[in-house]
Amino acid sequence: xxxxxxxxxxxxxxxxxxxxxxxxxxxxxxxxxxxxxxxxxxxxxxxxxxxxxxxxxxxxxxxxxxxxxxxxxxxxxxxxxxxxxxxxxxxxxxxxxxxxxxxxxxxxxxxxxxxxxxxxxxxxxxxxxxxxxxxxxxxxxxxxxxxxxxxxxxxxxxxxxxxxxxxxxxxxxxxxxxxxxxxxxxxxxxxxxxxxxxxxxxxxxxxxxxxxxxxxxxxxxxxxxxxxxxxxxxxxxxxxxxxxxxxxxxxxxxxxxxxxxxxxxxxxxxxxxxxxxxxxxxxxxxxxxxxxxxxxxxxxxxxxxxxxxxxxxxxxxxxxxxxxxxxx
Amino acid sequence: xxxxxxxxxxxxxxxxxxxxxxxxxxxxxxxxxxxxxxxxxxxxxxxxxxxxxxxxxxxxxxxxxxxxxxxxxxxxxxxxxxxxxxxxxxxxxxxxxxxxxxxxxxxxxxxxxxxxxxxxxxxxxxxxxxxxxxxxxxxxxxxxxxxxxxxxxxxxxxxxxxxxxxxxxxxxxxxxxxxxxxxxxxxxxxxxxxxxxxxxxxxxxxxxxxxxxxxxxxxxx
Numbered sequence: 001x002x003x004x005x006x007x008x009x010x011x012x013x014x015x016x017x018x019x020x021x022x023x024x025x026x027x028x029x030x031x032x033x034x035x036x037x038x039x040x041x042x043x044x045x046x047x048x049x050x051x052x053x054x055x056x057x058x059x060x061x062x063x064x065x066x067x068x069x070x071x072x073x074x075x076x077x078x079x080x081x082x083x084x085x086x087x088x089x090x091x092x093x094x095x096x097x098x099x100x101x102x103x104x105x106x107x108x109x110x111x112x113x114x115x116x117x118x119x120x121x122x123x124x125x126x127x128x129x130x131x132x133x134x135x136x137x138x139x140x141x142x143x144x145x146x147x148x149x150x151x152x153x154x155x156x157x158x159x160x161x162x163x164x165x166x167x168x169x170x171x172x173x174x175x176x177x178x179x180x181x182x183x184x185x186x187x188x189x190x191x192x193x194x195x196x197x198x199x200x201x202x203x204x205x206x207x208x209x210x211x212x213x214x215x216x217x218x219x220x221x222x223x224x225x226x227x228x229x230x231x232x233x234x235x236x237x238x239x240x241x242x243x244x245x246x247x248x249x250x251x252x253x254x255x256x257x258x259x260x261x262x263x264x265x266x267x268x269x270x271x272x273x274x275x276x277x278x279x280x281x282x283x284x285x286x287x288x289x290x291x292x293x294x295x296x297x298x299x300x301x302x303x304x305x306x307x308x309x310x311x312x313x314x315x316x317x318x319x320x321x322x323x324x325x326x327x328x
Numbered sequence: 329x330x331x332x333x334x335x336x337x338x339x340x341x342x343x344x345x346x347x348x349x350x351x352x353x354x355x356x357x358x359x360x361x362x363x364x365x366x367x368x369x370x371x372x373x374x375x376x377x378x379x380x381x382x383x384x385x386x387x388x389x390x391x392x393x394x395x396x397x398x399x400x401x402x403x404x405x406x407x408x409x410x411x412x413x414x415x416x417x418x419x420x421x422x423x424x425x426x427x428x429x430x431x432x433x434x435x436x437x438x439x440x441x442x443x444x445x446x447x448x449x450x451x452x453x454x455x456x457x458x459x460x461x462x463x464x465x466x467x468x469x470x471x472x473x474x475x476x477x478x479x480x481x482x483x484x485x486x487x488x489x490x491x492x493x494x495x496x497x498x499x500x501x502x503x504x505x506x507x508x509x510x511x512x513x514x515x516x517x518x519x520x521x522x523x524x525x526x527x528x529x530x531x532x533x534x535x536x537x538x539x540x541x542x543x544x545x546x547x548x549x
């Protein structure tokens with residue numbers, strides 16, 4: 001089996017804030033432990049889980065929704081399945097045919113997997129790495145992530161320490177009621193509002209670089225899906241982490257795709273994905289209607305089963321209620 | 329087939345435990361040959377049904393591959409969390425009938441903030457008796473090990489497979505006697521003076537998670 005390796009070199013053009021815990025009032029950024037000859041350090045980075053969701057799942061689900069005109073017609077379970085992978089208890093039986101059909105028709109499912117169609121576990125084939133900050137402490141990790149593409153970085157590149165890329169942000173929250181008391185109903189003007197509550201945390205400053213890797217089976221449809229998703233993510237601003245609606249978390253990525261034999265232009269793979277998605281429109285709609293019906297299928301109600309001495313009496317009562325036995 | 333040492337260098341913390349080498353190779357070979365995935369509800373296949381370039385030797389209950397358990401040392405330990413929340417920011421995607429209240433604290437759409445134990449493991453080593461070239465070729469298709477591999481945990485930087493002079497796949501010589509290197513069926517067939525083992529119940533052939541494989545065994549400790 002051969003693979004596509006997408007390597008992304010991403011530059012932060014606004015502060016990156018992917019939070020993980022707090023210290024006092026300060027929000028901390030996600031960190032990963034790194035073992036160095038001098039001891040262990042916690043180096044900031046971006047989690048693979050977040051990258052999967054922002055760079056791949058959301059753009060692919062949005063495209064699927066638009067292509068198959070699903071907007072305004074989805075059930076909650078389908079929405080959850082497409083945008084988050086779904087969940088809903090374990091299935092009582094394994095249905096290999098259903099799993100195979102979902103994986104064949106939906107590149108989103110084939111890549112990222114999920115739990116759908118009545119709790120069937122659908123395995124995903126993609127491996128997304130954490131994004132490593134390009135810094136001195138991560139030198140060995142960067143070399144490892146680039147083991148399939150050694151020439152991407154100039155040999156002997158000198159990096160700064162991660163501390164150089166750590167910054168902070170602070171915002172001040174205030175209650176508009178304290179500034180615009182005239183806008184309030186007279187009955188509410190007596191309530192005290194708050195003003196000037198600062199809150200903040202760490203960030204990775206603009207100009208930080210990250211390296212991340214996405215590995216998947218070398219099939220043009222899957223490669224095209226990843227290239228399409230990464231392109232759509234970049235076109236939408238390349239948002240990652242928190243505060244993207246307020247200008248934070250913008251990444252500009254250079255995307256390299258290494259095929260089984262040579263480097264490939266990611267854009268050249270996209271037509272295969274689009275053709276597959278549009279060519280299977282009817283089949284996808286039929287599949288989703290079958291497994292995510294808008295109105296749940298009606299079931300014939302069985303009479304409540306009773307055992308023992310009361311069973312006959314209950315059956316007789318049921319007949320009376322139903323209007324007696326049919327004389328014919 | 330000759331004694332080999334397999335080393336895996338990791339570039340991100342490992343979630344869960346590293347796999348048994350024979351199970352990993354069986355999985356990679358099954359992928360390569362397009363064999364169907366196994367699950368708990370399907371019957372367990374016969375031992376050695378997936379060909380891998382590792383020698384198997386007879387033991388009570390059937391053949392066992394000549395591979396050691398994974399050998400590793402964690403230098404740090406922590407907890408990573410996986411978050412998931414219903415996409416409540418997309419109400420317009422829902423059918424009007426489904427736009428009622430959605431419960432996020434329990435039920436099928438409950439939000440998660442799942443803690444996962446992660447360990448910083450710079451490298452994992454196995455000893456085996458096998459075909460160096462074919463093992464290297466199979467392992468080239470493994471990019472991460474452990475749990476939550478698709479989300480960045482246990483990312484592999486490189487695999488190294490090199491020949492060694494001694495076979496340490498089942499037992500390794502030490503001043504205290506022979507040390508057990510992998511789970512093996514319990515019984516009197518084991519060498520006398522064996523050390524570094526405990527009585528256990530589980531599997532000693534892949535798939536290790538299948539209950540049809542379970543039995544009395546001795547495992548390293």
